[in-house]
Amino acid sequence: MEAALIPHLFRTEFAKISALLCNKFGVEFMADADDITSDTFVAALESWPYNGVPDNPAGWLYKVAINKALNLINRNKHWKEKGRAVLMALPQVDEREHDLSQLIKDSQLQMIFVCCHPCNPPEAQIALALRTLCGFGIDEIATAFLTNKEVINKRLYRARLQLREAGQHLALPDDAALASRIDNVLTTLYLLYSEGYYSEHHPDVIREDLCREAMRLTQMLLATFNDLYPQVKALMALMHFQFARIKARTGRMGELILYKDQDTRQWDPFHISEGSRLLHESSTGDTYSRFHLEATIAAMYCQPDPSPAKWTTILHLYDLLYQLMPSDLILLNKMYAYALVHGNDAALLQLSHYNIPDSQFKWALLGNLYLYSDETKSIDCFQKAIKLAKTDKEKRLLDSIIKDLYSI
Numbered sequence: 001m002e003a004a005l006i007p008h009l010f011r012t013e014f015a016k017i018s019a020l021l022c023n024k025f026g027v028e029f030m031a032d033a034d035d036i037t038s039d040t041f042v043a044a045l046e047s048w049p050y051n052g053v054p055d056n057p058a059g060w061l062y063k064v065a066i067n068k069a070l071n072l073i074n075r076n077k078h079w080k081e082k083g084r085a086v087l088m089a090l091p092q093v094d095e096r097e098h099d100l101s102q103l104i105k106d107s108q109l110q111m112i113f114v115c116c117h118p119c120n121p122p123e124a125q126i127a128l129a130l131r132t133l134c135g136f137g138i139d140e141i142a143t144a145f146l147t148n149k150e151v152i153n154k155r156l157y158r159a160r161l162q163l164r165e166a167g168q169h170l171a172l173p174d175d176a177a178l179a180s181r182i183d184n185v186l187t188t189l190y191l192l193y194s195e196g197y198y199s200e201h202h203p204d205v206i207r208e209d210l211c212r213e214a215m216r217l218t219q220m221l222l223a224t225f226n227d228l229y230p231q232v233k234a235l236m237a238l239m240h241f242q243f244a245r246i247k248a249r250t251g252r253m254g255e256l257i258l259y260k261d262q263d264t265r266q267w268d269p270f271h272i273s274e275g276s277r278l279l280h281e282s283s284t285g286d287t288y289s290r291f292h293l294e295a296t297i298a299a300m301y302c303q304p305d306p307s308p309a310k311w312t313t314i315l316h317l318y319d320l321l322y323q324l325m326p327s328d329l330i331l332l333n334k335m336y337a338y339a340l341v342h343g344n345d346a347a348l349l350q351l352s353h354y355n356i357p358d359s360q361f362k363w364a365l366l367g368n369l370y371l372y373s374d375e376t377k378s379i380d381c382f383q384k385a386i387k388l389a390k391t392d393k394e395k396r397l398l399d400s401i402i403k404d405l406y407s408i
Helices: 002-025 027-051 057-075 077-088 101-115 122-133 138-144 149-165 175-197 208-225 230-244 269-282 290-301 308-324 328-342 344-351 360-369 375-388 392-407
Strands: none
Touching: 002 027, 002 057, 002 101, 002 122, 027 057, 027 122, 027 149, 101 122, 101 175, 101 208, 122 138, 122 149, 122 175, 122 208, 138 149, 175 208, 175 230, 208 230, 230 269, 230 290, 269 290, 290 308, 308 328, 328 344, 328 360, 344 360, 360 375, 360 392, 375 392
16 A cells, blocks of 8 residues: 555655745755655655554654654754744644644745746746655656756756845745736746646656646645736636647557547546636736637637638637747747648748748648648658657657658
8 A cells, every 4th residue: 555655645745845844944945855855755665564554644744754854953053043943833743633734835835936936047947846846856857857867956956046045935925026926937837837748858748747736736826816817817727728638649559649630539528618717717807918818729729620710710819929929839830820721832931931940840830831732842841850859759750740641
């Protein structure tokens, strides 16, 4: 039993324990809190197989973590004076029963804003979020970024140092600062979600665990702020719409499935319904965010209707999104919709007006646009896309398209 229970508790309780300790000792204790929490789970692995699983496993973990923090304080002069008084003020934790739920909830919410602070670059914010908010191990984070443990440890060290130098405290920003910080937090959470939904770093490309963690953290914001910031609901709606199709994006052998080839019976009606509800509730006032537009696009993708009217609407939404935040990837998605509305030749003419840097997505789109007018050029574009693709699954998908062309 403990073989399955401990990994589950690691995923669900690591972030809570670490946030609780940081709540009491401050941001400068972040690295020690992560180490103590990791050591606590090691202690569980060493104890539970021989002594049995305690009646309240989570309560046992909290009690051991607090005791380990107390031991660290007793050994470390830096923490001894400040830490002992703070630690002793924590509620007494019993293995059979503990009620730290509100304190833990507050600590986790505050930690979201600390990890997503703009003093750090986006990749550092995501690394902090994966480690501190999601309980990912250093090896897992290194795998997600296709790098090694040393790079991730240095990245986390620098990020924590930046937070200390910025004078960050584990507390929610005041109302004035909150309004300016919320969009950065949402952007980081969406980057975390996107790393799971379509990873350019991980060999699996699609990682449901990252998506679920990003959704869990966004749900925490939603439960706290509700209608105060409509863009929170819009982001949650976007995540639901995209997650609705996640099972249909891979085949039985793990191969990637293009949107046009997806089995719509695998689309999850619950997530589509939740996305629709949240998008409707987020549509208040006369302003909209990027997440409102992206959620509406994702909602349209969840409609199996292949009619031109659907793609005309999607094209209009991409026009608005590109005006709001121009980027090469948004432009390529816009051109895909443009081709479905106006035809491939018209899309090629439009693309010729832009100087888009080389990427697998650019060449894959061009391969599709030349598909029926110039087979040789289409194959050449797909081959260029393969060279730029970063994962084997993407390369196999592109290679299968070329093989289909040769068989025509």
